[in-house]
Amino acid sequence: xxxxxLERPQTDSVRLERTPDPCVMVIFGASGDLxxxxxxxxxxxxxxxxxxxxxxxxxxFSRSPMSDDEFRSHMxxxxxxxxxxxxxxTWQKFAAGLRYISAHPHxxxxxxxxxxxxxxxxxxxGTGGNRxxxxxxxxxxxxxxxRNLQAAGLAQPxxxxxRVIIEKPFGHDLESAxxxxxELSKVFREEQIYRIDHYLGKExxxxxxxxxxxxxxxxxxxxxxxxxxxxxxxAETLGVxxxxxxxxxxxxxxxxxxxxxxxxxxxxxxxxxVAFDAETVxxxxxxxxxxxxxxxxxDTPHCAVRGQYGPGQxxxxxxxxxxxxxxxxxxSNTETFAAVKLHIENWRWAGVPFYLRAGKRLARHATxxxxxFRQPPLRLFEGTHAIPPNLIVVRIxxxxxxxxxxxxKRPGPATRVRDVNMDFRYSxxxxxxxxxxxxxxxxxxxxxxxxxxxxxxxxELGWSLLTPMLEAWKxxxxxxxxxxAAGTWGPAAADKLMDYGQSWRSPSQSDDDAATPMx
Numbered sequence: 089x090x091x092x093x094l095e096r097p098q099t100d101s102v103r104l105e106r107t108p109d110p111c112v113m114v115i116f117g118a119s120g121d122l123x124x125x126x127x128x129x130x131x132x133x134x135x136x137x138x139x140x141x142x143x144x145x146x147x148x149f150s151r152s153p154m155s156d157d158e159f160r161s162h163m164x165x166x167x168x169x170x171x172x173x174x175x176x177x178t179w180q181k182f183a184a185g186l187r188y189i190s191a192h193p194h195x196x197x198x199x200x201x202x203x204x205x206x207x208x209x210x211x212x213x214g215t216g217g218n219r220x221x222x223x224x225x226x227x228x229x230x231x232x233x234x235r236n237l238q239a240a241g242l243a244q245p246x247x248x249x250x251r252v253i254i255e256k257p258f259g260h261d262l263e264s265a266x267x268x269x270x271e272l273s274k275v276f277r278e279e280q281i282y283r284i285d286h287y288l289g290k291e292x293x294x295x296x297x298x299x300x301x302x303x304x305x306x307x308x309x310x311x312x313x314x315x316x317x318x319x320x321x322x323a324e325t326l327g328v329x330x331x332x333x334x335x336x337x338x339x340x341x342x343x344x345x346x347x348x349x350x351x352x353x354x355x356x357x358x359x360x361x362v363a364f365d366a367e368t369v370x371x372x373x374x375x376x377x378x379x380x381x382x383x384x385x386x387d388t389p390h391c392a393v394r395g396q397y398g399p400g401q402x403x404x405x406x407x408x409x410x411x412x413x414x415x416x417x418x419x420s421n422t423e424t425f426a427a428v429k430l431h432i433e434n435w436r437w438a439g440v441p442f443y444l445r446a447g448k449r450l451a452r453h454a455t456x457x458x459x460x461f462r463q464p465p466l467r468l469f470e471g472t473h474a475i476p477p478n479l480i481v482v483r484i485x486x487x488x489x490x491x492x493x494x495x496x497k498r499p500g501p502a503t504r505v506r507d508v509n510m511d512f513r514y515s516x517x518x519x520x521x522x523x524x525x526x527x528x529x530x531x532x533x534x535x536x537x538x539x540x541x542x543x544x545x546x547x548e549l550g551w552s553l554l555t556p557m558l559e560a561w562k563x564x565x566x567x568x569x570x571x572x573a574a575g576t577w578g579p580a581a582a583d584k585l586m587d588y589g590q591s592w593r594s595p596s597q598s599d600d601d602a603a604t605p606m607x
Contacts, residue, residue: 108534109249110141111218112209114202116193116233117225118148118159122255126286127222128163129171130526135182136175139531143213145185147205151192159188171524185213193225194232199240206242217248220533227257231271238275251533253282256347257338258542261558262551269544278544282533287348287455288540289525291514292488296355296457297369299482299490306480307360309461311436316477317590319443319458320352323450325402327574328424332415340426341394341554341561344446347542350377350550352484353442356457357432366539370546377549379434388560393582395425396566397449400574407449407574421565424448425572427582428557441587449574454595455484476507479593489513 113131115123134140148159160183168174187205191198209215221237223230234252237243243250254272259265272281287293300307309315322344328335335343354373361368383391398409411418425447432442461478479493491511498504532540571579577594586592 107138108140108531108536109218110143110213110215111220111534112145112147112206112215113220113222113530113534114147114149114206115222115224116149116229117223118188119150119152119154119162120224122224123148124163124166125170126524126526127224127530129167130524130530132167132171132174132179132182133524133527134531136178139527140534142181143185143215145187145209145213145215147202147209148186148188149191149193149202150188151190153190154188156186156188160186185209193229193236196236196239199236199242203240203242217245219245219248219250220530221250221252223252223254225255227259230254230268234272234275243275249280249536250276251280251282251536252276253284253530253533255284257342258283258347258547259551260337260342262548262555265547265551269548273544279538281544282538283542283544283547284529285347285351285540285542286525286529287484288351289527289529290484290488292482292484292490293352293355294528294540295490296482297364301360310459312438312440314461315437315440316460316462317441317443317587318353318356319460319593320349320356320445320456321458321593321595322349322446322455323452323577323595324448325450325453325575327397327407327449328410328413328416332413335424336416336420336422339394339422340424340446340448341392341428341557345426345428345444346550346554349444349446350546350553351542352457353430353444354546356459357437357442359436366537369539370543374543374545374549375434376432377546377553379432379437380553381431381433383553383556386560388557391429391585392557392560393425393427393579393585394423394561394566395427395447395572395579395582396420396422396569397424397447397572397574398570400449400576402449402575409570409574410449411570421561421569423561423566425450425578425582427578427585428554429585430553441590443585443592445578445582445592447578451575451577452595453486456595457482457484458593460590460593475505481593487513 115127117123131140131144131146135144154162163186164174164179164183187209189201189205191201206219210217219242221233223233225233234243259268300310351373354376357376358372359375361372396410399412400407410416410422410424411420425445427443427445430442430444432438432440459480463475463477467475475495476493478495481491481493483489483491489512491509493507493509495505496508498506529540532538571581577592583592
């Protein structure tokens with residue numbers, strides 16, 4: 089097979105082990121972009137690969153007027169646009185399980201329609217009363233929907249199961265997250281609640297645990313004795329697009345750091361679990377958050393930097409600044425860049441800084457974890473240039489893989505040293521495309537496996553770490569916005585977060601480029 093020919097993985101053996109019970113997925117907000125771009129392409133692919141039962145069904149619930157057939161047509165367009173070619177015979181079988189309800193999710197009386205459609209699907213398609221409720225709606229609709237499901241008797245079915253998937257943002261600070269968890273627990277048990285983070289469905293994120301705990305050569309050096317520091321970067325070239333109303337309320341710290349980046353940090357730093365099951369893995373991740381040095385508002389200037397992009401160039405094209413984006417306050421103090429320095433105070437990581445940064449309109453689209461190792465105690469080969477330190481880079485997107493950088497002698501009579509790379513790439517090593525992150529996450533929910541979903545404790549600990557920063561920024565609005573040009577790597581102030589001798593890595597540099605040779 090050519091390395092450039094990407095195919096889907098074979099699923100025959102997987103199908104026997106990971107086929108969930110017959111069920112119905114109810115998508116609230118089914119007429120929105122998330123359903124069309126992500127959810128339907130994911131569940132169609134699961135259906136096509138026989139990873140869900142043939143009677144798997146979907147009910148769309150949204151305010152937009154639409155018939156069942158119109159919903160099917162709309163969803164097919166989405167699958168073809170965002171998921172790839174559609175096989176007509178397979179689609180017809182899949183579409184037979186699609187239904188649509190035009191109703192307002194805040195109105196309790198509308199849930200009688202949902203009860204009727206679900207009962208019909210149970211009778212006609214044998215879905216057994218099992219439900220997945222996906223809340224692809226704004227946070228203001230979470231609790232009204234949950235309460236209406238309870239009032240309609242749909243939250244705790246007898247002799248079946250019901251699970252609810254909740255999109256971020258899960259609260260906007262510690263107090264709101266605690267209140268939301270409290271209200272949800274009045275309707276659903278914790279094991280029924282799946283707080284989704286699509287980053288955890290990416291192949292490379294899942295591979296991080298395999299890389300660490302299935303290989304005997306890395307774990308012995310994965311600690312303070314050998315690691316100098318860790319950088320986690322989530323860089324976007326896009327601006328706010330059509331999400332200005334949401335982003336004005338959220339900002340980079342809430343949108344990216346509190347969820348995605350803390351998840352990546354805990355998977356990088358956690359201790360080996362005694363078993364690879366949801367309860368044990370999630371407990372180890374919580375231990376990492378508990379070990380992070382608490383921050384107060386007064387600490388914020390020393391451990392966090394915010395920024396907002398101004399006009400600049402992306403890919404050779406001029407773009408406007410954040411304050412000129414449609415729907416944005418011309419005097420907005422919302423951060424589009426956030427960088428944070430955290431310390432994990434346990435025996436493995438004491439003294440090793442973890443640097444997290446996320447931003448919009450940066451120089452390159454890239455998400456990665458870079459683990460930089462300490463220099464050798466004796467520099468035998470150092471000349472006019474310093475030898476770059478060893479580095480492990482876990483590339484999460486767009487080019488999924490892992491690179492190991494180390495030093496080697498260049499051919500020739502002189503001792504000249506340069507850095508080289510061992511590079512693993514999913515596309516070339518396996519000859520197949522990575523699955524849509526939502527495929528794995530939706531399947532896990534149907535299987536009742538919450539390993540890749542956030543627990544209530546994780547969410548609250550994350551907010552407890554970052555809420556003091558949010559309060560400090562709220563009480564002291566940034567006087568210098570915008571403070572970085574679009575197309576750069578963020579504000580210069582972020583460099584001051586780094587300890588002496590450390591600097592931000594530029595993901596735009598190719599991991600295949602050689603360093604300057606040294607005599």
